Amino acid sequence: MAARVDWSRFWSLITSNSSLSALELSVKTAAASTALCILLGVPMAMVLARSQSRVIRWARPLILLPLVLPPVVGGIALLYAFGRLGLLGEYLEAAGIRIAFTTTAVVLAQTFVSLPFLVIALEGAARTAGSDFEVVAATLGARPTAVWWRVTLPLLAPGLASGAVLAFARALGEFGATLTFAGSREGVTRTLPLEIYLQREVDADAAVALSVLLVAVAAVVVIGLGSRRIKVGGASGWQ
Amino acid sequence: MTGIRRGLAVLSVLLLAALTACGSDSGAPAGRSLTVYAAASLKQTFTEMGALFETDNPGWSVDFTFAGSSDLVTQLTQGAKADVFASADTTNMGKAAAAGLLSGAPVNFAANTLVIVTAPDNPKKVASFADLAKPGLSVVVCAPQVPCGSATEKVEKATRVTLDPVSEESSVTDVLTKVTSGQADAGVVYVTDARGAGGKVATVDFAESSVAVNTYPIAVLTTASDAEAAKKFVDLVTGDAGRKVLSQAGFAAP
Numbered sequence: 490m491a492a493r494v495d496w497s498r499f500w501s502l503i504t505s506n507s508s509l510s511a512l513e514l515s516v517k518t519a520a521a522s523t524a525l526c527i528l529l530g531v532p533m534a535m536v537l538a539r540s541q542s543r544v545i546r547w548a549r550p551l552i553l554l555p556l557v558l559p560p561v562v563g564g565i566a567l568l569y570a571f572g573r574l575g576l577l578g579e580y581l582e583a584a585g586i587r588i589a590f591t592t593t594a595v596v597l598a599q600t601f602v603s604l605p606f607l608v609i610a611l612e613g614a615a616r617t618a619g620s621d622f623e624v625v626a627a628t629l630g631a632r633p634t635a636v637w638w639r640v641t642l643p644l645l646a647p648g649l650a651s652g653a654v655l656a657f658a659r660a661l662g663e664f665g666a667t668l669t670f671a672g673s674r675e676g677v678t679r680t681l682p683l684e685i686y687l688q689r690e691v692d693a694d695a696a697v698a699l700s701v702l703l704v705a706v707a708a709v710v711v712i713g714l715g716s717r718r719i720k721v722g723g724a725s726g727w728q
Numbered sequence: 729m730t731g732i733r734r735g736l737a738v739l740s741v742l743l744l745a746a747l748t749a750c751g752s753d754s755g756a757p758a759g760r761s762l763t764v765y766a767a768a769s770l771k772q773t774f775t776e777m778g779a780l781f782e783t784d785n786p787g788w789s790v791d792f793t794f795a796g797s798s799d800l801v802t803q804l805t806q807g808a809k810a811d812v813f814a815s816a817d818t819t820n821m822g823k824a825a826a827a828g829l830l831s832g833a834p835v836n837f838a839a840n841t842l843v844i845v846t847a848p849d850n851p852k853k854v855a856s857f858a859d860l861a862k863p864g865l866s867v868v869v870c871a872p873q874v875p876c877g878s879a880t881e882k883v884e885k886a887t888r889v890t891l892d893p894v895s896e897e898s899s900v901t902d903v904l905t906k907v908t909s910g911q912a913d914a915g916v917v918y919v920t921d922a923r924g925a926g927g928k929v930a931t932v933d934f935a936e937s938s939v940a941v942n943t944y945p946i947a948v949l950t951t952a953s954d955a956e957a958a959k960k961f962v963d964l965v966t967g968d969a970g971r972k973v974l975s976q977a978g979f980a981a982p
Contacts, residue, residue: 568909572911574909589866589894668898672895672897672906672911673871686898688873
């Protein structure tokens, strides 16, 4: 792909208004959906890792389902849940909240597809860490909140960090669900992958240049993950 | 242990099935099938014509690849082998000609114009193209980069109406589904798409659509393995039988 880039025009192609607004939107929405993933995913992962209940065992595949679904299917599912005529969308519309064609729809689509990545990474970390330290802390008189902030969270930090980076990367690359559910409008719902798809129709060079840009952003994120893991692992002395 | 063994057995059966499927595929007699690359909007009509071709020419089968015209041109220029190419606009056929892919001049065989689609019964009372600019109406159109979007842009210029769409989709079918699913109040699509959607939408014609008529050309490709058979298929599409199928779907004569 790098060989196909028109390097003389590269800078002007990636700094065009539409490219920049797509990049900005992509980074913002991916950050927002990662935050949402952490908010929803941390309790889910803890319950999955610690509970012995049969119901939870059945809930697990349900949470991980978006991992194997084609994103377009996810988009259709979201459409019939949160769309204007959807199951929940109808009530939201009546309450004056409109999700269709807004940036919220993009964040929702990205959260839907990237949540399982965070849950899986964190659940694995929680299972490996076990609950021995927490039990000890509790017997020494620590309150549940103190145990959570002082024992559990530091133990799980590397898992949470890698899960969050994975979720961010997945949200950044999200295409199918966004296209199906959120639409495509510059600055509002047209993220970088959608911009690439559209540019390909007229200007293959621009599409290739933007693809290289997305590869670069993704590479920065993944490399950031690598160095961070080593640092966190080394600092806390975690096995 | 038995669980693992049974799993392995199932796996090997699946693998074997996959391998034999590949084997029979490559063993099929070559040269008796025609490969047609056609614009996505031609799916229904061309599939019908493919069946006609197969009954007229026993022993032949027609394989179709339906996709956006620009996707098809990209695939062809990157070395995909096909016998016939039918584009949804003259621009993409021009690209194919510039790349030296055509073995003759393209022939125009159909035309398509824009219409407005709304929810059934037209609850927002859209009556003209200018009505689409009304505040509070969520309108979806194609992006200017794709043929249906550039046609919409032409109409905007001719009518001096500037639309403020909530979304610019990259394909006309995406516009249609946004309307049929109730996400948007109105959309601008081709006559044939509106007709294909049947009772799921209400159609509003507008006179200004005549400024942006989309022409569909078809041509035989230089990579055709049997140019004569490819020519026969083009004749079928441009002939009376083809015309009948096309007009039933809403395509006008070019």
